[in-house]
Amino acid sequence: MTPPTPEEQVLFLRNVQRLLVEGQFTASYKFALLLAIADLCVLKGDDSGASLNLAVKDIAEQFIELYWQQCRPFQLGGQSTRLVLQQNTGRQAAVISKVIQAQHDFGGSLFKLKQSAPDLWRSLKSSVTRVVNDMPLWKLQTVGSERLDFLYDNLDVTTTTITLKPGVAFCFRAFYGLIRDLIQGAWVRFVQRLNANELGNLTDLGTFLFDRERSSLDAYKQILLDVQERQCFYCQRDLRTSVEVDHFIPWSRYPTDLGHNFVLAHPRCNNSKSDHLAAEQHLQSWAERNHSCSEELAERLRDAGLLHDSTASIRITEWAYEQVEKSHGQVWISHAAFQHLGAEWRKFLLA
Ligand SMILES: [Zn+2]
Incomplete structure (x- = not known):
């Protein structure tokens, strides 16, 4: 097995960019899924260029951790509000509702949930696994009206593992920081747009630092x-x-x-x-x-x-x-x- 060529690496980055720009996102799941895969490539992959099997339940666990942070009530000017940020264009995303419930039951501590209620933790994980299987896993690689299956084959069936194609883990590991920033930036913009009414004129630091103010048109x-x-x-x-x-x-x-x-x-x-x-x-x-x-x-x-x-x-x-x-x-x-x-x-x- 050999690592991807420089041309293949550039193509990989172009494809990630395409997913973020052209992908049809109604919920923030796809950002979470991409980040989860990137994290798992660092945790479980290597630099040989080989393919990599990832368990969907491990992806689900990364999901819960990502959303655990984001489901906390939003802080405005150092003050806690009761606002939980919307992560979906329609009804609040299913994973969010499950995570919010678990936070409520365990005083906001993921550690406490894992330690003191392993059964509940397992059941949360398996219901999030179902959501991941149901939706983002098979929709992530849709752009415009076509498929861009460069990360893994779209099987369209429920599965317990996905196999990242050769070179994918290599690229996620090689460009981890770059890709993470890309995804987080896109995710911030997505959430900000969805919650524009609640957030009003408040702009977060990322916007303040990097987004030029959009003038009235x-x-x-x-x-x-x-x-x-x-x-x-x-x-x-x-x-x-x-x-x-x-x-x-x-x-x-x-x-x-x-x-x-x-x-x-x-x-x-x-x-x-x-x-x-x-x-x-x-x-x-x-x-x-x-x-x-x-x-x-x-x-x-x-x-x-x-x-x-x-x-x-x-x-x-x-x-x-x-x-x-x-x-x-x-x-x-x-x-x-x-x-x-x-x-x-x-x-x-x-x-
Ligand atoms: Zn028209």
Whole structure:
């Protein structure tokens, strides 16, 4: 068995990045699962490049430990609140409810639970094992509308072990810190978004230190309504009362508030595009809009005191599409429709 080549290692990192950016996340389980696998590679793997068997119950145990910390009532300004952070877009995630109950019963101490109630600990572990088997294990490697089975084979059946493919444990071990930061950063943003109402303007330290403040986008609305003639940028249907300003290159890929990066869309179109890049036809209309309205746009943005730099916007866009091309990623067409990025995208930016 030999360790993965440098090219394979880079591809691995690209794939992890794809999971985090393109994966469809309704609960934070996938972050927990990726972190759990990374941790177990450190704990149980080696650097030979060999495949590695992981017991699902060991993954479940890592899950419980991760969520045990996150289910504590949230502290605001040093004061404990009764708020338990939401980790799912719909109902609170099942693992969370189980962990909260166990915390309640054991005064918040995981140690106490393990020590004084081994039966309950085992039963918590097996119910979390079922959740892991049911959901995140087989959904982790779905991006857009395709499978990206680079970590383990998706068997779609309940199992007691998964087998990490050759090279996977090696890469998790080699890039552990990097990957951990990636996952944690994505997880923080996810939870922050889900709990925006409760957290209000409070930004956590990570946001404070690293995320540029997102400015209010209202100022762009009137300008873009005129430029787009009150039509949705993506579906070309009329825009009525609810209109959203969309970052053409998603904020999560590159945080920029430069004027040319904005388009107006229906909330539904904007939401389904989410953190994806838009398909070639949208890229073409974006480039054409910026070209044909370049003077009007620049003048209106300047008069409104809004930052803009069309050259920089094009460079960022070019970079973003290049990355998708290199990782063979998918781009968003409409609603649930995706496709692979074709070879032609570049010509739209040259016009
Ligand atoms: Zn639309």
